[in-house]
Amino acid sequence: MEDSSSKSFLRKQWDEYKEFWADRFPFTNVYSRYIGREQSLPSWSESDVNEFIASDPVHGPTLKTAREAANIALYGSAIGAITTAGFAWKYSKSLHGGAVFGWTFGQEIANHAYQLYRLDTMAAQAKFMDWWENKCRR
Numbered sequence: 001m002e003d004s005s006s007k008s009f010l011r012k013q014w015d016e017y018k019e020f021w022a023d024r025f026p027f028t029n030v031y032s033r034y035i036g037r038e039q040s041l042p043s044w045s046e047s048d049v050n051e052f053i054a055s056d057p058v059h060g061p062t063l064k065t066a067r068e069a070a071n072i073a074l075y076g077s078a079i080g081a082i083t084t085a086g087f088a089w090k091y092s093k094s095l096h097g098g099a100v101f102g103w104t105f106g107q108e109i110a111n112h113a114y115q116l117y118r119l120d121t122m123a124a125q126a127k128f129m130d131w132w133e134n135k136c137r138r
Contacts, residue, residue, distance in 0.1 A: 026122070031126070041132060049063070049128070059127040062119045063121075063124040066124060068110075068114065069116055072110040075106060076110075077106060078102065080098050080099055081098045081099035
């Protein structure tokens with residue numbers, strides 16, 4: 001590995017940039033065990049998720065809240081697509097812009113309504129994936 005004094009200015013800047021964003025968006029580290037697996041996990045049902053929610057008093061309620069927030073974002077996406085489709089088509093000829101706006105707006109409403117910023121939803125999802133993987137091995 002190169003020592004830091006022999007790196008070019010641009011290489012140092014790039015490394016600092018990557019490190020800065022890796023600290024702020026750690027999802028690649030959290031989900032790396034589940035992405036690109038040789039054998040994918042089987043699909044889970046709503047009852048499997050509810051079983052996990054009931055069995056884990058720490059991460060279960062967080063996962064339940066995150067799933068409810070995702071439903072609000074989904075409805076926001078549909079409403080945004082319908083209500084802004086005309087404007088998006090008129091000005092940009094791009095219908096998906098309304099859905100993207102609706103999803104973003106719905107997700108922000110859900111984040112504040114359910115106070116997701118106080119919860120560690122990534123840890124809850126990773127815990128569920130570990131639980132599901134262990135359950136499938138049995």
